[in-house]
Amino acid sequence: MAEISPTLLRETLSQYAPQGRTALLPALHAVQTIYGYLPETVATEVGKALGVPLADVHGVIKFYNLFYPEPVGKTVVQVCTDPACALAGGDEVLQAVRQHLGVDHEKATAGDYTVLRSTCLGLCEHAPALLVGQTAIGRAQASQAAELCQGHGYRPQGLVYGEQRRLTVNCGKGRATSLAEYETSGGYRGLRRALEISSSALIAEVKASGLVGRGGAAFPTGVKWEGAAQAPGEARYMICNADESEPGTFKDRVMLEEDPHRLLEGLVIAAYAIGAAKGYIYLRGEYPQAHKSLNAAILEARKAGYIGENILGTGFNFEIDLRLGAGAYICGEETALFEAIEGKRGYPRLKPPFPTTYGLFGQPTAINNVETLCNVPFIIEYGAAAYRQLGTEKSPGTKLFCLSGDVTRPGLYETPFGVSLRHLLDDLAGGVRDGRKLQAILFGGAAGAFATPDQLDSEMSFEGLRATGLPLGSGVVLVIDETRDLRQVLLGLGRFFSHESCGKCFPCQIGTRRQLEILERIAVGKTLPGDAQRIFDVGLTMTDASLCGLGQTAASAVLSALRIWPEIFN
């Protein structure tokens, strides 16, 4: 370990100390940037400075993938091998990089490099993808291993398509929209209008718009805000869930990288609606570009008087704290996300009580997904009736879909709710790549379900998909062509959930591992008698008895495969 002066460590920690435990993740990030990893002596100082018991500090370090208690190389290379990247050769890229650097699964570090197999990096439209330090690289090839390790390769550019684009009008440039550009295109007019009306009128407008959450649960946004606004408490918090980690999902990343002010405007409007003076954006640690772009946008917005004290001279105060996650899918679960902000292991809480009454720090809290909040400025600027002009009666507005896998034009697609899956896939995205036939679609995410070619006429709306039995989830449409071995896709999903289970409740903690073991046997054609029934019982038990949404959906895709293709489980 490099010798670093104790003064530098103390100076760094003194910035975080007054906040106490809630600053644990930011403090660990900061000192890890100095030391490269988190040695015991440094962790001790962090615990002392913040007043956190040492065993708890260690517990937090060991929960999050991106905290390293052991030395790592100067450059950490994270190669994605989740669904879209796996289809595009992510495992071959990982092998090539490991071979080039002389490391393997057991010994991940050699010289200046540490190589890690990563869960979905949210760069699915550029698959196969990797992060070299803080640099994202897409369309990687195994033959380029040497260049990749130097951080050279294809830089992901915005691939944004669709029709009747509302949320993504400023996206597709491959760079962030500046405040001036955002204002020129009508930006922050929604906020100006919001501040002129009462918070109850604001909530009524959002309710009338029919906006529901885009993170996967589809909860009515106006109802959530009303709950948080009316609940008694000493303080209220408005949170943006930007911990986008669902495999196959990259919509929030594109919005944050290319149009961060739209999110900020939505967040400030929401804070005004519920009466929050403090807000957090919890961004996943694997999104360095979005982190940069959001940080810059927050500075711009603060300078322009859209964030901070006395916003636009109205007397309304709202501060935003941008928090960086550290590698844990579970923290996308809202209560686990609160725990992370509070400086704890990202364990989901029991519900009830729900966040609107007992959320962050035990206070009334509203938490919304990035895409959800990006809908808000339009609703407030133009009104609910105008918002409803697109979409269906029960699913108003537009939706962002993440197309990846074996599709001709992978990318982010915005369309009004109600188009058919066929229209999205064939007319807009050019159909299955290389003229191949469609075998299946992983629909809604790893926690989603498989769709088959006979479901292509499904209407892409909440009610339409409910009728078909498909979960919209986070808008994932991951295309799998006829040549693919579905058993390999299932194995990847099994590996993902086994890696990301938090371990709090028994069904998911053990079930995700038992599910993976059976999927490993299935993948190599060495099943044991009774494996189909075994994986069915494990799956139903996780679905029925797990404590939170992760465990309850960890078998969702596997169970759907078991229904559609029972033969591959024997």
Next chain:
Amino acid sequence: MSDEITLTIDDQTVTVPAGTTILQAARSVDIHIPSICFHEATTPLGVCRTCVVEVQGMRTLAASCVTQVAQGMVVNTHSERVIRSRRTILEMLNSTVDLSEATEILDMIKDDAADLERFPGAERRAIPILDDNPMYIRDYTKCILCWRCVQVCANDAQYVFALNFSGRGFGTHIATFYDRPMPTTTCVFCGQCVGVCPTGALKTKREWLLEKGLIPEGSEA
């Protein structure tokens, strides 16, 4: 809201005060719901999920130790879904952990006719015994992660915070700060953790030595 709640558990009408959990309500009329992690002395967390019941109208099963009763609730404590979940959890637990000294869990396995060989070839938790202090040993191959030791070491009793979790998912285990030996932590050797451990993962050193025949019965350790 009335202070008395009337609900139905297994076709039996039960009236209890508001705020009662389903588990307490069932016990008040001698309906037995098995459970593992629940303990009178610790904050109920609902992690083992073996006390799940089926509540009419709920999408998933409910952990009865942490779910409060509601007016008109209809509860089934041994529906097909309940039995499948509890049996599978017990079978998975047995495939992972050494339950040889967990007598209550062994009884549950018998009651639910759980198959001890359900998961052939499954990875087990294999952690060497930690014998790092004169008071107690830690054998985490027997640990089911019920949280009780961490709870009593922290806000539920002692406030010494010597123990927490390490790892995640299947790899979760109980650990001290950077796996330090217990005497170099904040542990005050109060013995509360040993007292609440349901599986023999935590055991006094004396009991452990006696079992191994390393000290004769009745001698001073």
